[in-house]
Amino acid sequence: MTRQLSTPLLDQVATPADLRALPDDKLPQLAEELRAELVDAVSQTGGHLGAGLGVVELTIAIHHVFDTPHDRLIFDVGHQCYPHKILTGRRDRIRTLRKENGLSGFTKRAESEYDPFGAAHSSTSISAGLGMVEAARLQGIERNVISVIGDGAMSAGMAYEAMNNAGHMDARQIVILNDNDMSIAPPTGAMSAYLARLVSGRTYIGLREAAKQFSKRMPKFIQDKARKTEEMTRTFFSGGTLFEELGFFYVGPIDGHNLEHLLPVLRNARDAQVGPILIHAVTQKGKGYEPAEKAADKYHGVAKFDVITGAQAKAKPNAPSYTKVFGQSLVQEAENDDRVVAITAAMPSGTGVDIFEKAFADRTYDVGIAEQHAVTFAGGLAADGMKPFCAIYSTFLQRAYDQVVHDIAIQKLPVRFPIDRAGFVGADGQTHAGSFDIAYLGCLPGFVIMAAGDEADLKHMVRTAAEYDEGPLAFRYPRGEGIGVEMPERGQVLDIGKGRIMREGGKVAIVSLGGRLKQALLAAETLDGYGLPATVADARFAKPIDTGLIERLAREHELLITVEEGSVGGFGSFVAQHLSSQGLLDTGLKYRSLFMPDRFVDQAAPDRMYEMAGLDARGIVDAVFAALGREQVEAAGASIA
Numbered sequence: 001m002t003r004q005l006s007t008p009l010l011d012q013v014a015t016p017a018d019l020r021a022l023p024d025d026k027l028p029q030l031a032e033e034l035r036a037e038l039v040d041a042v043s044q045t046g047g048h049l050g051a052g053l054g055v056v057e058l059t060i061a062i063h064h065v066f067d068t069p070h071d072r073l074i075f076d077v078g079h080q081c082y083p084h085k086i087l088t089g090r091r092d093r094i095r096t097l098r099k100e101n102g103l104s105g106f107t108k109r110a111e112s113e114y115d116p117f118g119a120a121h122s123s124t125s126i127s128a129g130l131g132m133v134e135a136a137r138l139q140g141i142e143r144n145v146i147s148v149i150g151d152g153a154m155s156a157g158m159a160y161e162a163m164n165n166a167g168h169m170d171a172r173q174i175v176i177l178n179d180n181d182m183s184i185a186p187p188t189g190a191m192s193a194y195l196a197r198l199v200s201g202r203t204y205i206g207l208r209e210a211a212k213q214f215s216k217r218m219p220k221f222i223q224d225k226a227r228k229t230e231e232m233t234r235t236f237f238s239g240g241t242l243f244e245e246l247g248f249f250y251v252g253p254i255d256g257h258n259l260e261h262l263l264p265v266l267r268n269a270r271d272a273q274v275g276p277i278l279i280h281a282v283t284q285k286g287k288g289y290e291p292a293e294k295a296a297d298k299y300h301g302v303a304k305f306d307v308i309t310g311a312q313a314k315a316k317p318n319a320p321s322y323t324k325v326f327g328q329s330l331v332q333e334a335e336n337d338d339r340v341v342a343i344t345a346a347m348p349s350g351t352g353v354d355i356f357e358k359a360f361a362d363r364t365y366d367v368g369i370a371e372q373h374a375v376t377f378a379g380g381l382a383a384d385g386m387k388p389f390c391a392i393y394s395t396f397l398q399r400a401y402d403q404v405v406h407d408i409a410i411q412k413l414p415v416r417f418p419i420d421r422a423g424f425v426g427a428d429g430q431t432h433a434g435s436f437d438i439a440y441l442g443c444l445p446g447f448v449i450m451a452a453g454d455e456a457d458l459k460h461m462v463r464t465a466a467e468y469d470e471g472p473l474a475f476r477y478p479r480g481e482g483i484g485v486e487m488p489e490r491g492q493v494l495d496i497g498k499g500r501i502m503r504e505g506g507k508v509a510i511v512s513l514g515g516r517l518k519q520a521l522l523a524a525e526t527l528d529g530y531g532l533p534a535t536v537a538d539a540r541f542a543k544p545i546d547t548g549l550i551e552r553l554a555r556e557h558e559l560l561i562t563v564e565e566g567s568v569g570g571f572g573s574f575v576a577q578h579l580s581s582q583g584l585l586d587t588g589l590k591y592r593s594l595f596m597p598d599r600f601v602d603q604a605a606p607d608r609m610y611e612m613a614g615l616d617a618r619g620i621v622d623a624v625f626a627a628l629g630r631e632q633v634e635a636a637g638a639s640i641a
């Protein structure tokens with residue numbers, strides 16, 4: 001990429017109003033500068049780069065043509081919004097992206113009036129946009145609403161539900177389909193093939209016919225303009241039958257990097273009085289930065305990197321990641337049982353299903369960004385004798401909750417849910433935290449829920465899941481690498497509903513569920529040092545809880561404290577309810593539970609997030625001290641924080 005040496009235009013653009021003051025012919029230069037700024041910023045912060053590079057021209061063109069923030073611009077997923085942030089008054093903070101107290105890596109209402117709708121989970125932008133169109137209509141406000149949605153995000157049902165509704169309402173809504181023929185991985189499915197067919201051979205063909213069709217569909221004043229603007233008609237081709245059947249006026253495909261094409265198309269969409277319009281813009285993920293263009297993932301998400309070489313600063317792992325352990329363990333189980341199959345919803349590498357796919361392509365399903373379908377599809381597989389592992393991050397499984405309840409749990413179908421990214425995930429922040437699955441699955445009758453305390457236990461859980469065929473089962477594990485324990489050759493089958501004792505103390509019992517185990521052990525060491533001997537148990541199961549173990553620990557210790565990487569209403573609540581039902585809270589036992597705070601926690605490094613939540617060793621020790629009370633703690637030579 002060449003750096004712009006003439007007067008930087010970007011310095012003159014503090015807000016989109018400044019951008020609108022620039023003549024059209026200056027915009028390519030602005031695009032080049034914006035791209036350079038984006039690459040430089042993300043090289044320092046890490047984050048989503050490829051998607052942003054692909055929408056530089058589109059972002060400039062939209063802000064140039066539309067009156068943002070009065071006109072509403074909604075980015076689907078929001079991971080492509082860094083250029084938008086740079087242009088909307090946040091350039092001075094762009095190098096704080098995804099850091100503690102910094103800018104979010106997604107659009108966020110609380111951050112800027114230019115972010116009218118928060119995002120991070122995909123395929124919501126058309127629904128939200130339609131709501132805004134209606135809000136404006138009912139309040140008598142003149143306003144354009146533009147939703148920018150990727151071809152990957154277009155694979156989710158919600159996008160079609162919204163278009164179906166928009167078409168029916170004949171809403172004046174503009175949808176820009178940002179088609180880069182990529183999701184995180186190459187997109188799968190018939191829709192992706194359909195978009196490819198729309199693009200192939202159609203751009204710039206049948207100019208006369210395109211102009212004719214275009215003018216037939218637009219009101220008179222646009223027709224006149226269209227006739228005059230030969231250049232503009234070049235970019236039009238009416239033929240997105242599916243979208244047209246849904247009631248949209250389809251425009252495209254157009255070159256999403258060519259401002260001379262984008263600007264007239266957007267102006268006409270703005271001025272048109274027709275109902276919903278879909279502009280099909282073809283872009284290239286990673287555009288303009290060679291290492292990104294060349295990379296298989298187009299630099300979807302990157303660590304900090306060297307701008308010249310593109311080399312990413314990936315830390316050397318000390319232990320295998322949980323994701324990798326899951327993928328490899330599943331391969332082992334599949335070698336022993338040909339009913340084992342794996343499903344991912346557009347996240348093959350994130351979930352480790354890519355490892356499985358290499359070994360068992362025929363037993364792997366990437367269903368697109370379609371979590372709801374993934375779950376019910378797994379239900380069908382399970383109903384007819386297969387052993388589906390439906391691997392979905394904790395946060396994305398939220399979208400398929402009714403499917404989990406209605407299609408799986410009620411029918412007692414043995415679908416296995418490997419739940420990655422349990423707990424805090426760091427830079428992706430609130431929207432991606434795996435906070436709620438213990439609570440939202442734990443209330444479902446018949447569900448078995450495990451949480452891995454270390455990577456070896458995850459291996460045991462994969463094996464256990466493969467063997468367990470009585471009903472639905474989930475096992476959760478955190479983002480990142482394991483804690484470096486020795487790995488068994490193959491996983492063992494765990495006893496359902498049985499925890500394990502990690503060390504015996506006498507005064508305090510810490511019962512950890514999941515990835516806080518190491519911190520619980522560190523806390524116990526500290527407590528021992530103060531003469532407060534601590535037992536540590538790894539609960540392994542959030543459901544069914546190990547009632548025998550819990551009751552024994554309750555009887556034999558003065559204080560019982562649970563720790564988990566999940567929200568209120570999870571493991572700690574289940575233990576409290578059991579203790580109270582057995583009358584064990586009336587015996588003088590002190591009981592405390594540590595869980596994620598009852599608020600949405602902003603992004604920071606994962607360790608910092610746990611520290612702030614009081615879920616690290618220090619937090620556990622503090623909670624023990626607070627529960628035991630000043631007298632005992634001071635007698636032990638410590639002080640209460």
Ligand SMILES: Cc1ncc(C[n+]2csc(CCOP(=O)(O)OP(=O)(O)O)c2C)c(N)n1
Pocket residue numbers: 051054077079080120121122149150151152153154180182183184285300345346347369371396399
């Ligand atoms: C419900 C949901 N599932 C999965 C994801 C993870 N995810 C983030 S971006 C992305 C791919 C989006 O592809 P596309 O819309 O084409 O945008 P591009 O990155 O190609 O610009 C996926 C699967 C998500 N954000 N939301």
